[in-house]
Amino acid sequence: MEITDFVVIPATDKHTNYALQIVDEMEESAKARGTGIARRSPDYVAQKMLEGKAVIALHKDGTWAGFCYIETWSHGDFVANSGLIVNPIYRKAGLAKAIKKRIFELSREKYPKAKIFGLTTGLAVMKINSELGYEPVTYSELTQDENFWKGCQSCVNFDILTMKERKNCMCTAMLWDPEEKAKEIEEKMRLAKEQEEKEKTEQMTKVSRKATLLERIEAKLRGSLKMMLGISALLIKIIQH
Structure with a gap:
């Protein structure tokens, strides 16, 4: 099975019939990992x-794969790419x-100034x-929007998050900051x-040398040549004499 066997595209109204299958698989995947995520409804x-x-x-x-x-927080200042799930038969x-x-690109298209962040326990997701x-x-450094943190209440690790006053938990926080990236590009x-x-200076120096x-x-x-001409002239004089 190759990645070319699939299409990865922005979802539209043509794909809403997959919603129930998607949320069911999200829940099953969370149970299998033993981490838990905020339950989303098919309507959501x-x-x-x-x-x-x-x-x-x-x-x-045509099978869902x-x-x-995308979720937005703090009036669009922060964006989260949430609910990543892959159909088990296509992993x-x-x-x-x-x-x-693709969701990262879509986030950048829709919210070019937003900071994109994620919370995950998955090593594969961290690598990506x-x-x-x-x-x-x-x-x-993440959004402090209360609605975002309320979404963690259905997670099995919510007590840990609360006990640590939202300073850390089992998830690793990762952030893509457009301002920082712009600075990196400039640098x-x-x-x-x-x-x-x-390199130009070195090349010019080499040419100069x-x-x-x-x-x-x-x-x-x-x-x-001057010396040889002088010797030749001297020899001619000697021969002539």
Whole structure:
């Protein structure tokens, strides 16, 4: 099974019939991991599709293969890519990475100034997030929107979160900050420009050294030629006498 056997696209009203299957699989997956997630209703998932805030993966035969949706917090200052799920029969095909990449792109398209964050216990998701440019952060750097944290109440680890006053829990917090990324890009461009200028300077220095060497060789040749001409003239005089 190859990733080319699937399409990963923004979900629309044409996909709402998959909502029940998606939420059921989310719940089963959470139970299997023993971590627990906030339970979402089929209506909630369907609404995300209607709002254009979700990505769905489908097998070429039309079977549902995966899903993820966007949530916004703190008046759109923060965005979370939530509910990542892959149909068990299609796991190990690289779908999770493809879905995460597409929902990340969709988030950037819709909310270009928002910080994108996630909370996860899954090593695979952490790896994908890292590849997308997310950085591990403390919980204090995430949204402080109470509605977001209320969503953790159905998690089996909610007592731990409460006991630690929302400073940390079993999940790892990861953040993609557009301002920080812009600074990183500027820094990379600055370093690249410096490197380019350095290489140009080195090249000019090499050319200059070659030119100097050629000039020295030419000067020596001229000196040698002058000497040879002088010797030749002297020999001619000697022969004539």
